[in-house]
Amino acid sequence: MEPVIQVSELVKRYRKAERNAVDGVSFAVEPGSFFALLGPNGAGKTTTISVLTTTLRPTSGQLRVAGHDLLREPDAVRRQLGIIFQKPSLDLNLTAEENVRLHAVLYGLYPMRPAYRLMPAGYRAQVQHLAEVLGIAGEMSQPVRTFSGGMRRKLEIVRSLIHEPRVLFLDEPTTGLDPASRRDLWAYLKAVRQRGGTTVFLTTHYIEEAEAADRICVIHRGRVVSLGSTDEVKADLVEDYVSIDAEDGAALAAELEGLGARFAPDPELGGFRVAVKGAGIHPLLAAVRTPLTRVRTHTPTLEEAYLEILERS
Amino acid sequence: MRQIQAGLALAYRDLLKFLRDPVRLASTFVFPFAFIGILGGSFQASFGRESGMDFMAFVFTGVLAQTLFQSSAMGIVSLIEDRENDFSQEVFVAPISRYTIILGKIAGESLVALAQGLGILAFALILRVDLSWGQALALLPATLVVCLFGGAFGVLILGTLSSQRAANQIFPFIMLPQFFTAGVFNRIDHLPPALDLLSRISPMRYAVDLTRGVFYADRADAASAVLVSPAANLALMTLLFGIFLVVGTARFVRRETEG
Ligand SMILES: Nc1ncnc2c1ncn2[C@@H]1O[C@H](COP(=O)(O)OP(=O)(O)OP(=O)(O)O)[C@@H](O)[C@H]1O
Ligand SMILES: [Mg+2]
Numbered sequence: 001m002e003p004v005i006q007v008s009e010l011v012k013r014y015r016k017a018e019r020n021a022v023d024g025v026s027f028a029v030e031p032g033s034f035f036a037l038l039g040p041n042g043a044g045k046t047t048t049i050s051v052l053t054t055t056l057r058p059t060s061g062q063l064r065v066a067g068h069d070l071l072r073e074p075d076a077v078r079r080q081l082g083i084i085f086q087k088p089s090l091d092l093n094l095t096a097e098e099n100v101r102l103h104a105v106l107y108g109l110y111p112m113r114p115a116y117r118l119m120p121a122g123y124r125a126q127v128q129h130l131a132e133v134l135g136i137a138g139e140m141s142q143p144v145r146t147f148s149g150g151m152r153r154k155l156e157i158v159r160s161l162i163h164e165p166r167v168l169f170l171d172e173p174t175t176g177l178d179p180a181s182r183r184d185l186w187a188y189l190k191a192v193r194q195r196g197g198t199t200v201f202l203t204t205h206y207i208e209e210a211e212a213a214d215r216i217c218v219i220h221r222g223r224v225v226s227l228g229s230t231d232e233v234k235a236d237l238v239e240d241y242v243s244i245d246a247e248d249g250a251a252l253a254a255e256l257e258g259l260g261a262r263f264a265p266d267p268e269l270g271g272f273r274v275a276v277k278g279a280g281i282h283p284l285l286a287a288v289r290t291p292l293t294r295v296r297t298h299t300p301t302l303e304e305a306y307l308e309i310l311e312r313s
Numbered sequence: 314m315r316q317i318q319a320g321l322a323l324a325y326r327d328l329l330k331f332l333r334d335p336v337r338l339a340s341t342f343v344f345p346f347a348f349i350g351i352l353g354g355s356f357q358a359s360f361g362r363e364s365g366m367d368f369m370a371f372v373f374t375g376v377l378a379q380t381l382f383q384s385s386a387m388g389i390v391s392l393i394e395d396r397e398n399d400f401s402q403e404v405f406v407a408p409i410s411r412y413t414i415i416l417g418k419i420a421g422e423s424l425v426a427l428a429q430g431l432g433i434l435a436f437a438l439i440l441r442v443d444l445s446w447g448q449a450l451a452l453l454p455a456t457l458v459v460c461l462f463g464g465a466f467g468v469l470i471l472g473t474l475s476s477q478r479a480a481n482q483i484f485p486f487i488m489l490p491q492f493f494t495a496g497v498f499n500r501i502d503h504l505p506p507a508l509d510l511l512s513r514i515s516p517m518r519y520a521v522d523l524t525r526g527v528f529y530a531d532r533a534d535a536a537s538a539v540l541v542s543p544a545a546n547l548a549l550m551t552l553l554f555g556i557f558l559v560v561g562t563a564r565f566v567r568r569e570t571e572g
Contacts, residue, residue, distance in 0.1 A: 014572045050572070053406050057570040078408040089403040091326065093333045098326075105322040106407040108315040112322040143333075 002067065003028035004167055004199045005035075005052065010061035012047050020059070021047040023222035029199060029215070031166075034189075036213035037203040040310055044222040045203035046086055049171050052201075053083050066166045079107070082165030082198075084156045086172050092145040096136065099144060100127055100159045107163040116141070130158040134188065150181040157185075161192065167199040168192065174209065186212065207303040218306065225309050230302060237305035242281055245271025245294040252290045259287055269294070319409045320417035327388065327421025331428070345380050345433045349373050350440055370528070371538055373442045375497035377433050378524035381426040381456050382463035382517050383488055388422030389415075389467025390484060394477045396569070405569065415562045419464030426460040448528055455527040455543070459520040462550045465557035466516050472564030491517040502540060516553060519546045 005028065012022040022044040029035040037045050050056035052065060054074045063070035066080035090099050097116050101123070105112045110123045131137040134154040144152060153173060160168060170189075174182045192198050202213065210216045216233050218226040226236045243266045246252040252272065256263050261284055262275040271294060274281065285295065300308075331337060349372055395401040404414055434452070437444055470487065474480045493499060494508065495517035504512055512518055526543035529535035 012572070047572075055402060055405055055570065056572045075408045078406055081406065083403075083406055085402050091330065093330050094326065098329065102322050102326055103403070103407075106319050106404065106409060108318070108408070112318050112325060114325065 001031055003064075004031040004066055005029035005201065006062075006064040007048075007052070008062045010048065010051060010063065011059045012044075012051055012056065013059045014047075020222050022051070022219075025061075025217075025219060025222070025224050027217045027224065027227055029167075029201060031199055032193065032197040033214040034193060034200045034212065035202070036210035036216045037201070037219060038205065038207065038210040038216055038306070039203075039219040040205055042221075043205075043219045045205075045219065046171055047222075048219075049083075049169050049201075049203060053081055053169055054078055079163075080166040082160035082163065082168040084153070084160055084168070084170045084173050086175070086203075088149075088152050088156060090144045090152055090155065093143060095141050095143055096131075096147070096155050097127060097140040099155065100140075100162060103159045104162050109163055126162060127158070130161060133191075134158055135184070149176040150178065153177060153181070153185070157188070161198075164196060165198065167201055170200065170202045172203055172205070174204070174206070207301075207306050211302055218309065220309060234300065234302050234305050237300075237302075237309055240276040240297065240299050241273040242276060242285070243269050243271060243273050243294065243296045243298055244285075244288075244292050245269065246290045246292050248290055252288070252292075255288055255290055259284055269296070273298075316410055316413045319407070320413045320420060323404070323414065323417030324421035324424060327418065328424045328428075331425040341380075341384065341429045342432045342436075345376050345429070346436050349376050349433070349436060349442070354440070366537060367443065367534060369440070369442050370444075370532075371525075372498055373433075373437050373440075373444075374525045374528045374538070375495075375521050377430060377437075377452070377456065378459050378521040379492065379495065379497045379517060380433060381430050381459045382466070382520045384426040384429055385419065385422040385460045385463035386467035386470065386488075387484065388425055389418055389464050390470055390474070390480050392418060392471055392565075393474065393480050411562060411566045412558075415468055415558065415565075419461060419468065419558075422464050422467070423457065423460035426463065427456060430456045430460075448530075451527050451530070452524065455524050458547065458550065459524060462516070462520055462554055465554040465561070468561030468565070469557040470561070472561035472568070475568065488517075491515045494518065495521045497521060500537070519550050519553075522546050523550065 007028070008026045010022055010025045011020050013020045025044070025048060037048060039045050047056065051058045052063065052070070054070060054077060058071075065077045068076040070077055091102070094102070101112075101116070101119065104110050104123060110120055113119045116124070127140065128137060131140050134157060136151055136154050136158070139147065139151065144155065147155065153176070174185060177185065189200055193200055202209070204210055211230050213230070215229060216227070217224060218233060218237075226233045228236060244252070245266075249271065256272065256274065263272045265271075266273045274284070276297070349369075354369070392401060434444075434449055470480070470484070474483060490511070494501070494512040494515040496512070497517075501509075501512050501518070522540045523543050523546040525539045526541070526546060529539050
């Protein structure tokens, strides 16, 4: 199946900027999958999303979204996208429903009518349903100004799903949400994906959030650091190792040297860290004669792996 | 059809926002009231009687055109603010033409300005400006043209200024001189050459003159207030409307997408 998003060698340099905000990024997203773009502040996440959603013109690179060339057919692409921006983009003086109504008309779904009651029944049913699922049905006729941050996010989600987009972009959607709202959001995104086959493209700087994704792309300073499933990214970023120690450290070191192991002093526990390469660790340990006082395998969490990269570069 | 619906929706949004903002509602009526009432009244008292000129009518027509022109221009420039609040992002990712967005915005701000125009007409009646029903009706289409023209001028500014701060600082410098070069309160038919040139490149001049041309159509003192015929003003404004719109939109969109 053709990827729903195909980015190759994307470069974006802002006007008057000295370096590229996005510097040769390539990745593909499978239809219906959950894709996470993970990176620290200033990594280029919002810039990438802005290019993919047609609001920023790329400096160079090829981009296809939802089966269309982004530069040649921006309108066809826009029709297939739902977007939740990093900064909320609601009209505070209008009611929640009016915000949604405006969106529905802009996407050509329904004709404009000056009051909710006058809108087609299909529209009212859809709004009612989505608002109920997200638990804001009672507040839809209130001005958005009176909404809490969490309710505003939910409203943006309702709005972004009205036109049943093929890809839903969310730029750090959980910023400012309490744990309960976060959990609700995740549950809901999961349901959206399962029900409509919607592709979810998320940016975050929280590893826990990315860990739930089918595929993760880690970017740092505009470049891809790692790309793959959670396990692949983990494996890619930091190797598993076994931390071993012995009464006679010098003898152990000499022996490891002789066995051709890759090892380094363990700065935390003392002794040595021996790299695990496939199944090779067991024969190695079995061959060691020096009495060991500690054998501890260590599988880094994605978080450790991620922090490691940020420190390294 | 979809584009028209979308444009209408954007216009409706602007009108709703205006009607729900009591501070903005009140403040839009205070200035015209003060201008027509105080300035028109005091000019009339000090010069009017000797020169035989109806300053009340002159200032009323000037202020009407100036208010509508400025209001729609300023409304368009608020797209910058929208962008900074990120609302325009939501609009700019919608599958509609950039011209639809800008035209919808112009239509919306024109509606807002027209609402203010009605308020000014009411004041004019209270202040006993010599205004017949026929004149009031004839002014409606003229004021609509003024609003649309002001909106297009706003688009040109929008394409030139990049931040709300720049807009807030520069906007008065673009608008205030035009009060005089466009002849809102003062006659501009015998200006020194340098000022005359400035006057001729002030878009507001044509908005004011069109309004006066319509208002003074059947009055004996038309020659003292009106420069050229409404048809001539309309032709020029239509041309400028097209230029402002295309140049302003193109520049605005380019800056938006280049980041
Ligand atoms: N409009 C702009 N003009 C110039 N430089 C910009 C602009 N927007 C972003 N940048 C720069 O581009 C780089 C990437 O920014 P971007 O907003 O894409 O990061 P991000 O990953 O979304 O960060 P965050 O997690 O803070 O949202 C940063 O160095 C930023 O300073
Ligand atoms: Mg960002």
